[in-house]
Amino acid sequence: MQSPTFYRRGMFCILPPHILHEIAKRGTQAQRDLALDTLASDHPIRFGRATYQLMATGAHKLVAPAPATVEAHITIYDAHHRTRLPGSVVSNPTISNDPEVKEAFAGLLATFNLYWEVFKRNSIDDHGMPLIGSVHYSRHYDNAFFNGQQMVFGDGDGQIFQRFTIAIDIMGHELTHGVTGDTANLTYQGQSGALNESISDVFGAMVKQYSASNSRPWSYCPIRRWRRGNRLADLTLIWL
Numbered sequence: 330m331q332s333p334t335f336y337r338r339g340m341f342c343i344l345p346p347h348i349l350h351e352i353a354k355r356g357t358q359a360q361r362d363l364a365l366d367t368l369a370s371d372h373p374i375r376f377g378r379a380t381y382q383l384m385a386t387g388a389h390k391l392v393a394p395a396p397a398t399v400e401a402h403i404t405i406y407d408a409h410h411r412t413r414l415p416g417s418v419v420s421n422p423t424i425s426n427d428p429e430v431k432e433a434f435a436g437l438l439a440t441f442n443l444y445w446e447v448f449k450r451n452s453i454d455d456h457g458m459p460l461i462g463s464v465h466y467s468r469h470y471d472n473a474f475f476n477g478q479q480m481v482f483g484d485g486d487g488q489i490f491q492r493f494t495i496a497i498d499i500m501g502h503e504l505t506h507g508v509t510g511d512t513a514n515l516t517y518q519g520q521s522g523a524l525n526e527s528i529s530d531v532f533g534a535m536v537k538q539y540s541a542s543n544s545r546p547w548s549y550c551p552i553r554r555w556r557r558g559n560r561l562a563d564l565t566l567i568w569l
């Protein structure tokens with residue numbers, strides 16, 4: 330049985346295990362194999378020792394005044410289809426030819442910008458925590474997760490799931506788990522776990538909306554923008 334600490338500070342995946350279980354039961358043979366591979370990869374991370382932990386709750390930091398200006402510290406790594414993190418650093422990610430690199434950088438920056446420009450929060454911990462993302466994690470990995478230290482993105486199986494960097498709201502959702510852990514520190518089970526997920530959904534949608542609002546007013550909000558991960562797969566993920 331996991332300790333309460335694990336529930337509060339464990340790994341947060343965008344795809345919960347029950348969806349992968351369903352694919353493993355109902356998919357084609359290839360889809361089943363890839364779903365099972367992802368589940369096998371997730372298991373030691375999800376249930377193993379909580380090596381990656383969020384920083385301690387940030388209530389003691391509330392007395393610090395917000396700085397006038399801040400700078401995002403974002404680094405993108407390429408895991409080269411291995412599971413060793415973070416991988417090798419990618420220089421100049423904004424001009425990379427690799428769409429996953431560019432998307433990961435853009436998503437982390439968009440999340441940083443929403444939190445700073447709208448809520449005056451300086452990164453996840455409000456103290457300028459560097460934002461790290463590793464792309465090309467494992468092979469055909471059907472998930473993305475925040476492990477308390479960094480974001481990790483799989484390429485997807487190419488059948489049901491696209492690359493997991495394709496949906497900017499996923500990054501907002503996952504990194505918000507870090508903010509929640511740093512502030513409310515909600516236990517990740519039962520009703521508080523559902524509240525934890527709901528907060529991430531809302532902020533993920535806000536990241537998506539805010540990043541699209543450069544040329545449109547903030548109030549411009551078609552309902553499709555509130556569907557989470559709708560570019561990721563052939564299924565609507567608002568129920569995740």
Ligand SMILES: [Zn+2]
Nearest residue numbers: 341342526529
């Ligand atoms: Zn979540």
